[in-house]
Each structure stands twice: as structure tokens, then as C-alpha cells.
Amino acid sequence: MARSTYRQHTAAIMKLEKALRMQDMAVPSFRPVIDELAKAARALKSSHVPRAYIDPSALIQAVTREPLHLVARLQYEGGARVREVALIKEVQLLGEEEDGLTGAIMGKIHLIHCKGGLERDILVSVSTHEMLLKALEDGKGFFRINPEVYRRAVVRAARDSYQDYHGTHGLRWNFAQGRFLSCRDRGLSKVQALKKVSSEMGHRRASITLRYLLPTPY
Numbered sequence: 734m735a736r737s738t739y740r741q742h743t744a745a746i747m748k749l750e751k752a753l754r755m756q757d758m759a760v761p762s763f764r765p766v767i768d769e770l771a772k773a774a775r776a777l778k779s780s781h782v783p784r785a786y787i788d789p790s791a792l793i794q795a796v797t798r799e800p801l802h803l804v805a806r807l808q809y810e811g812g813a814r815v816r817e818v819a820l821i822k823e824v825q826l827l828g829e830e831e832d833g834l835t836g837a838i839m840g841k842i843h844l845i846h847c848k849g850g851l852e853r854d855i856l857v858s859v860s861t862h863e864m865l866l867k868a869l870e871d872g873k874g875f876f877r878i879n880p881e882v883y884r885r886a887v888v889r890a891a892r893d894s895y896q897d898y899h900g901t902h903g904l905r906w907n908f909a910q911g912r913f914l915s916c917r918d919r920g921l922s923k924v925q926a927l928k929k930v931s932s933e934m935g936h937r938r939a940s941i942t943l944r945y946l947l948p949t950p951y
Contacts, residue, residue: 783947784899785906786891792904795890800876801883803864805890805904807842811855812908812934815883815901817844821876823869832856834919834929840865847935855933909934909945 750763786792793805807818827841840862845852857865868876884901891898899906909930916926931942 783906784903785910785945786899786903787896788894789904789907791894792887792890792896795893796886798886800868800878801886803861803868803876804878804883805887806861806864807855807857808901808904809907810857810861811842812905812912813844813855814848814905814935815880817846817935818876819878819880819883820846821865821869823874826862826866826869827854829859829862830856834915844935849935849937851935851937853933853935905934906945909942913946 746763746766789809793802793809796802796805804815804818807813808815821842825843825845827843829838830841831837832839838859839856840859841854841856842862842865843852843854847853865876880901887901888898912933913926913930916929917923921929927939927942927946931939934942934945936942
């Protein structure tokens with residue numbers, strides 16, 4: 734059981750005791766139970782369960798329906814959040830650009846619906862960029878998906894590819910781990926690699942990105 738679960742149970746018990754006493758009901762003190770839960774919570778170390786998919790390529794292939802398949806590619810290749818690519822306008826496609834890390838020619842997309850009101854650019858494969866351009870043409874300049882419909886598609890894809898479902902966010906975990914290792918392979922220090930990946934993922938603090946690297950050795 735996670736530490737957060739103990740905290741939730743403790744809060745629920747405290748609210749129950751308060752509600753009963755407000756009804757002038759004679760109830761025994763729940764303090765011993767609360768103390769035991771607090772003790773158990775302190776004994777636990779804060780942990781973050783790894784959410785990266787074992788075989789992200791198989792998962793993405795199993796999301797066969799367009800445009801949902803394209804969203805999975807944008808998450809895996811560019812580290813995008815679902816809400817950042819749930820609505821894309823044609824003006825957000827910025828053409829092709831060389832990846833300064835790998836030297837590969839990539840497609841560039843400007844994201845405007847980022848967490849915390851931020852904006853940032855992501856790089857994806859040229860083929861994915863061309864798929865998005867075609868989708869925008871078909872949508873008369875707009876690309877949009879329903880996040881809940883996409884989530885259900887990823888649930889089915891995880892089942893069909895014989896993997897545990899780790900949410901749509903799991904593909905961002907795969908991006909973070911792959912990108913971090915690419916940085917390290919190309920000579921960046923741990924700190925430099927962490928800062929670069931954090932920036933590309935839209936994180937204000939590098940400590941947030943650290944969670945995504947578990948259990949990747951670094």
C-alpha cells in the first residue's frame with residue numbers, strides 16, 4: 734500500500750469521527766487507529782511506480798484507429814501530454830529541423846496548451862510530422878481528438894499487446910527514458926541530460942523528470 738493511501742484512509746477516519754460527534758453520538762475515540770495508520774505511513778518510503786511501457790512500439794501499433802494512432806506517436810516521439818495534442822492547428826507545424834542532439838532531420842511542432850500556461854516545441858519523426866500535416870488537411874486546418882476516447886483505445890492496445898496499462902502518460906515515460914539515454918550516449922553529463930529532457934518535456938523542475946527515469950540507470 735502506498736503512503737498516499739494511508740493518508741487518504743487517515744483523513745477519511747478523522748472526518749467520520751467528526752461527523753459522528755457532530756450528531757451527538759457516543760463513539761469511542763478513533764485516535765488509536767489514526768496513530769497506527771500514521772505509524773505505518775511513516776514506515777513507508779515515498780515511491781514512484783515505473784509507468785513506462787515494456788514494448789511501446791507494440792502498444793502504438795495496437796492503437797489502429799486514426800487519428801488516435803497519431804496521438805500515440807506524438808506522445809512517444811515528442812513526449813507530449815494528451816491535452817497538448819488533443820487540438821492542433823495548422824499554424825503550429827513549423828516544418829523540418831535538425832535535432833541538435835542526434836543530427837537527425839525531424840518535424841517540429843509548437844505546443845500551446847501546455848501545463849502551467851507554458852508553450853514549447855517538440856520534435857517528431859518526419860513520417861509522423863507528415864501524418865499530422867495530412868490529418869490537418871483533412872480537418873481543414875484542425876486536428877482534434879477526444880482524450881477519453883483515446884484513453885480507452887490505449888487501454889485496449891495495452892491488453893492486445895499483452896502489457897499492463899500504465900495510462901496514456903506512460904508513453905511520456907518512454908520518451909523521457911529514451912531521450913535521457915540518448916543524451917548520455919552522446920556525452921552529456923547526468924545533470925546536462927536531466928536539464929535537457931526536463932526542458933523538452935515542459936517540466937519546470939528537473940526533480941519531476943527524475944521520477945520518469947525510474948528504473949533507468951543513470
